[in-house]
Amino acid sequence: MTGHQGVPPVNPGGTQREVRLEHRLLVFTGEGKGKSTAAFGMGLRAWAQGWSTGVFQFVKSAKWRTGEAAAYAALDEAHRATGQGGPVEWHTMGAGWTWLRATADADPAALARAGWEKVAAQLAEGVHRLYILDEFSYPLARGWVDVGEVLDVLARRPAPQHVVITGRGVPPAVLDAADLVTEMTKVAHPFDRGAKGQPGIEW
Amino acid sequence: MTGHQGVPPVNPGGTQREVRLEHRLLVFTGEGKGKSTAAFGMGLRAWAQGWSTGVFQFVKSAKWRTGEAAAYAALDEAHRATGQGGPVEWHTMGAGWTWLRATADADPAALARAGWEKVAAQLAEGVHRLYILDEFSYPLARGWVDVGEVLDVLARRPAPQHVVITGRGVPPAVLDAADLVTEMTKVAHPFDRGAKGQPGIEW
Numbered sequence: 002m003t004g005h006q007g008v009p010p011v012n013p014g015g016t017q018r019e020v021r022l023e024h025r026l027l028v029f030t031g032e033g034k035g036k037s038t039a040a041f042g043m044g045l046r047a048w049a050q051g052w053s054t055g056v057f058q059f060v061k062s063a064k065w066r067t068g069e070a071a072a073y074a075a076l077d078e079a080h081r082a083t084g085q086g087g088p089v090e091w092h093t094m095g096a097g098w099t100w101l102r103a104t105a106d107a108d109p110a111a112l113a114r115a116g117w118e119k120v121a122a123q124l125a126e127g128v129h130r131l132y133i134l135d136e137f138s139y140p141l142a143r144g145w146v147d148v149g150e151v152l153d154v155l156a157r158r159p160a161p162q163h164v165v166i167t168g169r170g171v172p173p174a175v176l177d178a179a180d181l182v183t184e185m186t187k188v189a190h191p192f193d194r195g196a197k198g199q200p201g202i203e204w
Numbered sequence: 205m206t207g208h209q210g211v212p213p214v215n216p217g218g219t220q221r222e223v224r225l226e227h228r229l230l231v232f233t234g235e236g237k238g239k240s241t242a243a244f245g246m247g248l249r250a251w252a253q254g255w256s257t258g259v260f261q262f263v264k265s266a267k268w269r270t271g272e273a274a275a276y277a278a279l280d281e282a283h284r285a286t287g288q289g290g291p292v293e294w295h296t297m298g299a300g301w302t303w304l305r306a307t308a309d310a311d312p313a314a315l316a317r318a319g320w321e322k323v324a325a326q327l328a329e330g331v332h333r334l335y336i337l338d339e340f341s342y343p344l345a346r347g348w349v350d351v352g353e354v355l356d357v358l359a360r361r362p363a364p365q366h367v368v369i370t371g372r373g374v375p376p377a378v379l380d381a382a383d384l385v386t387e388m389t390k391v392a393h394p395f396d397r398g399a400k401g402q403p404g405i406e407w
Contacts, residue, residue: 035239039388041241042243043238045241048274049404068250072249072252183388185388188379189379189382189384201253201334
């Protein structure tokens with residue numbers, strides 16, 4: 002078995018041929034439901050591979066995605082207790098980012114930039130194998146975080162670090178740079194007929 | 205606080221108004237990536253709500269979605285050990301369905317029907333709050349499971365039991381009956397440029 006350009010080959014589970022470890026930029030965007038849930042579903046595969054995952058939620062409310070956060074906390078705990086799966090680091094902007102101890106009324110643009118700077122620093126250090134930048138489209142679309150800087154940092158990141166970006170209105174330059182883009186299109190939605198949000202489904 | 209038409213109101217977390225518990229039929233379909241991962245991401249919310257979840261994978265290979273299966277097994281174990289979250293029951297057709305002990309070379313049409321019959325029986329009994337019927341579009345599209353029967357069973361299921369169906373080519377009658385349909389559209393995919401599957405991303 003020969004390596005590719007110095008990258009050590011891996012043979013996961015013995016069922017695949019040698020796989021070259023690339024880094025991937027994945028985008029889940031569009032008006033439909035399932036963007037963030039697809040990212041968090043993908044994170045289950047990363048966890049099962051024993052990868053380290055960093056979640057950065059660029060959302061205002063600290064109460065956002067609490068179901069996913071609770072499940073990932075349980076997976077992180079399972080990793081610490083039994084060694085199965087991988088560790089998960091979870092940060093939410095709406096809580097002021099855990100490393101900042103910012104207040105809830107902090108400037109969202111400054112918070113978003115602080116979040117991105119943390120991601121950029123972790124990418125440079127190779128802290129995680131998977132980064133889920135949930136709702137990161139919004140600070141990008143609003144110009145709070147510079148698209149050119151993001152693409153530059155991503156282009157220079159050491160492999161293998163995968164990055165998933167979710168949210169509506171991802172800037173075209175980010176779509177162009179992505180290895181995989183899925184657009185979630187809303188075909189039917191219960192809110193259209195006046196239904197209310199449901200626990201376990203919407204949060 | 206008044207109930208609606210005999211359905212007891214709930215007030216999850218105290219942050220929402222009273223929510224009428226409906227049952228939902230959700231469909232993730234289309235050619236793009238993220239259908240099953242969106243369903244399994246949504247299941248994390250159900251788990252965090254303490255719901256019982258039943259996963260039925262209508263796929264041939266027993267090795268399918270092993271990452272998600274491992275993560276859900278860890279969440280089920282966390283529930284049993286600490287009481288947090290909810291229980292998860294996981295069945296894969298490619299393994300012959302656990303309750304059947306069928307052989308790997310069993311007739312896939314018969315296996316698919318046996319899987320659906322189990323789901324129908326559980327729906328009638330109200331065993332789970334969430335059912336993830338992964339790749340169920342395929343036996344429906346092939347006529348192995350009758351669409352009319354499925355819609356009839358779903359229409360008569362006791363509330364609140366949510367059902368998520370994933371896969372390409374979901375029959376139109378199922379789409380019509382669904383409360384939410386998201387079509388995952390492929391905008392870009394690394395396989396288009398000849399990239400190979402990656403551990404932690406594709407499985």
